[in-house]
Amino acid sequence: MSKIIFNEHQCRQLEANPNVAAVSERAIQYTPEFKVKAVKENLQGKGPSQIFVEHGFDLMVIGTDKPKSALKRWRKSYQLYGEQGFFEERRGKGSTGHPSTNDLSAEKKLEKAEARIKYLEAENELLKKLEELERQAKRRS
Structure with a gap:
């Protein structure tokens, strides 16, 4: 979770971006299509900040570290699950919590x-x- 807190104006600005699925005052949820596109562009040599700026994000609003950290997570996910990993909900799968006693x-x-x-x-x-x-x-x- 980001340390940046978005105000109402910044939230509206981010929501207007077609690459954003949802925005809260502390988080931006990007569309799966944007994630795939960003990872592919990054693998071709484009820098994280350049990718975000070209896709309509203001680095003064989202912060200069967000593109780098987001792409790092997305590249890892892309390597593990491929493009499909961005289109399905992965949270909670493969959890290492308490082992089930049912088995x-x-x-x-x-x-x-x-x-x-x-x-x-x-x-x-x-x-x-x-x-x-x-x-x-x-x-x-």
Whole structure:
């Protein structure tokens, strides 16, 4: 997310650009067609700033770093997924979050549950010891 905050006038100016799909006060969403075109032009040797200026963007509004960082992300996406990667929603796919428990066998589920029980029992013991130490410290003072 950009550190630049667009005012109402700048948002309208950006929305008027045919290469922009949507604008918020902090972000610009570019059309997939523009992304493909920009990556291809960049691979042919054009600089990021030149590409953005030629396609109607004011670098004073969007910032001079945005073209470079956007093209860096788009080139990576283009290498991984090709042109089609810009036309389909990719967020959330291939997530490395918590692994699903749906695919676990009954044995694995039991093993995980036993490990969790053991952990919680140890936690309870620790809390009991802590409470006892606090009571002893209170009696001494």
